[in-house]
Amino acid sequence: MRVYLEALRMSYRRFRTYGAATLAGLATNCFFGLLRSAVFIAFYTQRPIAEGYSLHDALTYVWLTQGMIMPLYLWGSLEIAESIRTGAIASDLAKPFNYFGFWLSRDLGRAAYHLLYRWLPTLIIGFVFFRIRLPGSPLAWSSFALSFLLAIILTFCLRFMINVVGFWTTDVRGIMGMVLLFVNFLTGFLVPLEFFPPTLRAIVTELPFAAIISIPNKIFLEQAHGLDLLILLSRQLFWVVVFITAAQLLLRAATRKLEVQGG
Amino acid sequence: MGNLRLYLLLAGARLRGQVQYRVSFALQVASSFTSTFVELLALLILFRTFNDLGGWSVGEVAFLYGLASVAFAIAELLGEGLEQASRMIREGEFDRVLTRPVAPLLQVLAADIQLRRIGRLTQGLLAFGLAQRWATIDWTPLKGLLLLAAIGSTTVVFLTVFLIGASICFWTVESSEFQNIFTYGGTELASNPLQIYPRLLQGIFLFIVPLGLTTFYPALHILAKPDPLGLPPFVPFLAPLVAALFLGVGLIIWEFGMRHYQSTGS
Numbered sequence: 001m002r003v004y005l006e007a008l009r010m011s012y013r014r015f016r017t018y019g020a021a022t023l024a025g026l027a028t029n030c031f032f033g034l035l036r037s038a039v040f041i042a043f044y045t046q047r048p049i050a051e052g053y054s055l056h057d058a059l060t061y062v063w064l065t066q067g068m069i070m071p072l073y074l075w076g077s078l079e080i081a082e083s084i085r086t087g088a089i090a091s092d093l094a095k096p097f098n099y100f101g102f103w104l105s106r107d108l109g110r111a112a113y114h115l116l117y118r119w120l121p122t123l124i125i126g127f128v129f130f131r132i133r134l135p136g137s138p139l140a141w142s143s144f145a146l147s148f149l150l151a152i153i154l155t156f157c158l159r160f161m162i163n164v165v166g167f168w169t170t171d172v173r174g175i176m177g178m179v180l181l182f183v184n185f186l187t188g189f190l191v192p193l194e195f196f197p198p199t200l201r202a203i204v205t206e207l208p209f210a211a212i213i214s215i216p217n218k219i220f221l222e223q224a225h226g227l228d229l230l231i232l233l234s235r236q237l238f239w240v241v242v243f244i245t246a247a248q249l250l251l252r253a254a255t256r257k258l259e260v261q262g263g
Numbered sequence: 264m265g266n267l268r269l270y271l272l273l274a275g276a277r278l279r280g281q282v283q284y285r286v287s288f289a290l291q292v293a294s295s296f297t298s299t300f301v302e303l304l305a306l307l308i309l310f311r312t313f314n315d316l317g318g319w320s321v322g323e324v325a326f327l328y329g330l331a332s333v334a335f336a337i338a339e340l341l342g343e344g345l346e347q348a349s350r351m352i353r354e355g356e357f358d359r360v361l362t363r364p365v366a367p368l369l370q371v372l373a374a375d376i377q378l379r380r381i382g383r384l385t386q387g388l389l390a391f392g393l394a395q396r397w398a399t400i401d402w403t404p405l406k407g408l409l410l411l412a413a414i415g416s417t418t419v420v421f422l423t424v425f426l427i428g429a430s431i432c433f434w435t436v437e438s439s440e441f442q443n444i445f446t447y448g449g450t451e452l453a454s455n456p457l458q459i460y461p462r463l464l465q466g467i468f469l470f471i472v473p474l475g476l477t478t479f480y481p482a483l484h485i486l487a488k489p490d491p492l493g494l495p496p497f498v499p500f501l502a503p504l505v506a507a508l509f510l511g512v513g514l515i516i517w518e519f520g521m522r523h524y525q526s527t528g529s
Contacts, residue, residue: 024440031444034464035451042459043313050312177294185301191308 003097004105011109022117025070029118030125033066037130051194057221058192060133063126064220065189065213070114071148072155072212073107074183080163081172093255100160100244100251107156133221140222143229147216150236154212157243158183164247167254187213208239266369273373281378288379295382303328303390306454317459319488322397324455325390327482331453332387334414334478335446336380338421344374345422348429353436358526368517371429398486406485409499413481416506417453420477421446423506423513430513433520436527445472453478458491465492473509477502 037059044055053061069075080103083089093099126132135141162179166172184190186209193204193214204210215232218224224232282288306328310321319327348371351357360370394400428442449472457465457479469475476498483490484499 021440024443028440028443028448031448032451035448035455035460038460038464039309039316039455042317042455043309046313046315175290178290178297181294181298182301184298185304190301190305195308195312197308197311 004101007102007105008109008112011106012113013109015110015113016117026118026121029066029069029122033063033122033126036062036066051192052223053192053194056131056133059126059130060221061192061217063122063130063132064217067119067122067126068148068151068213068216070118071111072152073110073114073159074155074187074189075181076155076159076162076176080160081166081176084163084166100248103160104153104156107159108152111152135220135222140219143233144216144219147219147233147236150233150240151212151216153240154208154236154243157240157247160247161243161250164250164254167257183209183212186210188217189213192217208243211236211239266366269365270369270373274376277373277376278378291379292382295379296386297382299332299383299386300389303332303386317456317491319456320398322394322399323482323486323488326394326398326400326486327456327478328454329387329390329394330410330413330417330478330482331450331474332390333384334387334417335421335450336384336387337414337418338425339383340377340380341372341418342422342425343377343380344372345425345429347371347375349432349437352432352524353527355527357524361524367521368426368514400486409481409502410485412503413477416477416502417474419506419510420472420474421449423510424449424472426510426513427516430517430520433524449474456491473505476505 040055040058040062044050044058048054050058080089083092092102095102123132127134135144158179162172162176165175169175186204186207188204188210193201193210196204205214215236219229219232303325306324307321310316310324314320316324348357351360351371351374357367360367363370400406424442424445428439428446431439449468452460452464452468453474457468457475460468465475480490480494480499481502482488490496490498
């Protein structure tokens with residue numbers, strides 16, 4: 001267990017060295033938050049409520065999702081694929097720890113950093129300038145925290161699996177681009193799923209992608225209570241179990257296939 | 264050999280190289296298309312619920328969106344080399360550039376051209392198609408010319424932002440993500456009617472990075488919309504002039520930066 005905690009801590013500290021980049025990234029996230037807010041403010045001059053969202057809710061959605069980009073690492077990293085390309089993977093696999101667990105710990109360390117230095121400031125700026133609504137009870141905050149953690153594990157699994165495809169083809173960039181950018185839409189990142197046309201919405205809410213952005217946002221906005229809340233969380237938990245299992249199977253198949261690139 | 268001919272020769276070689284790996288290339292184009300297409304889709308979905316955006320219909324916004332998208336796609340396609348400038352400076356490749364008897368800017372531009380950006384271009388043209396279908400546009404030869412001028416001018420503005428970003432690398436070596444505010448952020452901003460944004464933002468994107476003058480104002484004239492900001496009626500036709508001025512400023516910063524260049528020694 002200690003090795004995983006250590007990996008988590010190291011990864012957190014590694015990201016802390018990128019101070020200037022963090023500031024520029026934060027400015028970009030907030031700038032987009034501002035643009036997206038302006039669009040909703042203009043739209044909402046026509047009606048007070050749309051698809052169950054007040055302007056207040058929509059703005060909260062905007063700032064919360066802008067803040068979640070980095071903790072979820074939506075646009076991902078190709079570090080594992082890179083280690084396959086360089087051959088470093090061979091020694092990583094030989095080390096006496098669980099390969100998946102090792103990378104998960106590293107990713108949680110990264111997420112902890114981004115939570116503190118990207119999510120929190122974005123949320124504060126949204127609160128100060130756009131009066132976004134915050135959850136009103138400790139229960140809402142803690143269910144959101146759990147939901148967010150599950151979402152982070154989910155996106156990690158997704159990125160892990162895309163990276164592992166690199167065992168078969170050393171050019172995963174195209175696949176990565178396709179999947180992750182499609183994700184922008186299916187998670188509800190660009191538009192809340194509630195705004196989708198009914199048929200499309202019925203399909204999309206059943207997909208695992210909804211568990212990444214849509215569900216944590218619904219919980220943050222306190223749109224679900226009691227049993228509904230429990231259902232949302234178990235839906236996320238279900239997908240986390242499925243994805244972790246799938247990632248393990250894929251990894252096992254891949255290691256059997258592995259041909260190390262020399263160099 | 265003329266500079267332009269040299270550029271075309273180098274660029275042609277890059278392009279031929281990229282299409283060699285057919286599957287990889289097709290995937291990259293597809294990825295560039297979907298990534299931008301979902302943004303258009305998101306906009307259309309919002310227009311299911313809401314009727315207009317600041318007095319603009321879905322077709323009119325699609326027109327603006329297409330204009331910004333097409334211009335940004337061309338700028339990305341041509342300007343990839345500028346995005347690589349940071350790497351060239353860091354790895355000492357820029358030393359080699361300076362020893363060759365060809366303008367450094369031309370070499371940097373020819374260093375990389377990304378044909379996969381035609382994915383975004385296609386998506387922008389699709390938005391134009393929707394605009395043509397849904398918005399009533401009374402086309403005249405003058406309007407056609409204005410549209411071409413607007414696309415060209417906007418492309419130049421985006422390329423200049425890349426150029427200034429690359430110039431800053433002469434001081435900082437690393438490129439900064441701040442540039443994204445004016446490139447990706449600029450496209451996003453220019454895709455919607457300017458009046459929906461706060462005054463300060465309108466000012467910045469009209470008079471500092473003049474995207475508003477090269478997209479929004481020509482679009483106002485072509486779509487025959489009233490000007491919500493009350494600028495003089497000739498403003499839509501200033502786009503090429505404004506873009507040229509901005510490019511001039513960018514070139515001065517580039518020259519100034521190059522004089523400041525010190526090799527990293529690596």
